[in-house]
Amino acid sequence: MSDFDDVCVLLPTMDEVETVARVVEDFREAGLDEILVIDGGSTDGTRAAASESGARVVEQSGRGKGQAVREAVRDHVDAPYVVMADADATYDAADVDAMLEPLLAGEADHVIGNRFADMRPGAMTRLNRIGNRLINAAFRAIHGERYRDILSGYRAFTRESFLRLHLTADGFGIETEMAVECVKNRDRVAVVPITYRERPGGSATNLHPIRDGGVIIIELYRKAKTNNPLFYFGSLGAVSTGFGAMLTAYVLYRWFVHGEAHQIVAIGAVGAAILGIQLLVFGVLADMILSLHREQVTRYERALAERPAAQSSDSPSTADAEETRGAVGDGGADGDDERGNDHSADTADDASGK
Incomplete structure (x- = not known):
């Protein structure tokens, strides 16, 4: 083998x-x-x-x-x-x-x-x-x-x-x-x-x-x-924000140096920057949710691991309870016997009295 x-x-x-x-x-x-x-x-x-x-x-x-x-x-x-x-x-x-x-x-x-x-x-x-x-x-x-x-x-x-x-x-x-x-x-x-x-x-x-x-x-x-959502969304947000910053720098340069206004490019720059910031915020929130999820999973796994130990520690108490119930049952039986004997004695006394 x-x-x-x-x-x-x-x-x-x-x-x-x-x-x-x-x-x-x-x-x-x-x-x-x-x-x-x-x-x-x-x-x-x-x-x-x-x-x-x-x-x-x-x-x-x-x-x-x-x-x-x-x-x-x-x-x-x-x-x-x-x-x-x-x-x-x-x-x-x-x-x-x-x-x-x-x-x-x-x-x-x-x-x-x-x-x-x-x-x-x-x-x-x-x-x-x-x-x-x-x-x-x-x-x-x-x-x-x-x-x-x-x-x-x-x-x-x-x-x-x-x-x-x-x-x-x-x-x-x-x-x-x-x-x-x-x-x-x-x-x-x-x-x-x-x-x-x-x-x-x-x-x-x-x-x-x-x-x-x-x-x-x-x-x-x-x-x-x-x-790793913080890396995923954070990297996308950083790229978008960086692109928006480059467009903003270009618009400002053309405005101050050449006196040209690039309204469409400026709108694109603002949009890219806003999108980037939103992605960064979303990455932070997603990372917080993931951390909470992992904490919950850890607690659940710990509870599952502790459950068999708790069950094994409870088993002696269960056995004791069964023994106690058995003892009570025996005591009840003995009591019934004693009551039965007393009843028999009373019956005998009544019979002799008659």
């Missing part, structure tokens, strides 16, 4: 025939028998290679990595723990012990593998490295957590915590969305160092740095609307 019978390895694939069999075999050698390959419609024999290497293969109903992960965990995984990795052989299956340790110890709900801890030469281009650093810095600034490598595809999480996440991304934005949702749900997140290797020769990447990087940045900013 494997030490990881309650763990499922999830490998989303798309034309990974060159590496998928190797990845499956590496995880099996690491002691994991339950390996699920969910394929996005490969045409190069990926599904056959994965099946021959011992993996359970499912073809996803939609398109994109994000949709594949959601569908797999929701419909095809029964194990309480899930390890998610890419099938391009860039991650080391031997790191799975370190990835699972915080979960199995009950110290975390979600584990992120930090690729920058041991990134091998050629594993990431300079452009991708800079983009990753910028995205991680933006995540830290917007969402207030330092997860070091939110774009890492090597994850481990409990199935229960995953199902609590509100995920909508279909493509490579799934990792970013998972990180944001973990912050929003206040899940316990652990970051562990892993090895990140160069893709083997003949294996092509499905990642487009500019396009997917733009999608990730947009996703980060969009999620700030509910997770």
Whole structure:
């Protein structure tokens, strides 16, 4: 019997025939028998290679990595723990012990593998490295957590915590969305160092740095609307106010220097400034509402946690009450017997008197 019978390895694939069999075999050698390959419609024999290497293969109903992960965990995984990795052989299956340790110890709900801890030469281009650093810095600034490598595809999480996440991304934005949702749900997140290797020769990447990087940045900013409304509306308000200030400066310059009046531009400047101030105020109010909501959720969770303890402390009193009721019942029975005996004696005296 494997030490990881309650763990499922999830490998989303798309034309990974060159590496998928190797990845499956590496995880099996690491002691994991339950390996699920969910394929996005490969045409190069990926599904056959994965099946021959011992993996359970499912073809996803939609398109994109994000949709594949959601569908797999929701419909095809029964194990309480899930390890998610890419099938391009860039991650080391031997790191799975370190990835699972915080979960199995009950110290975390979600584990992120930090690729920058041991990134091998050629594993990431300079452009991708800079983009990753910028995205991680933006995540830290917007969402207030330092997860070091939110774009890492090597994850481990409990199935229960995953199902609590509100995920909508279909493509490579799934990792970013998972990180944001973990912050929003206040899940316990652990970051562990892993090895990140160069893709083997003949294996092509499905990642487009500019396009997917733009999608990730947009996703980060969009999620700030509910997770950090002060940043979201405040930034929009600052831009609008700044634009209004620039227009105002232009109008004043033309008026004082050239004696020209730009009434329409002046109206636009006032409108932009007013809109910006309103957005700033709305951001402050939304942030206050979010803070109150989180306080209420914390109180509710604390009350739920304290309820079993209160019930267990009440149980002895209940037992005492039952014993007291039993004693009273016994006393009543004895009283009835005594009254019965007295009645019998009175009856006997009456009979003798007669």
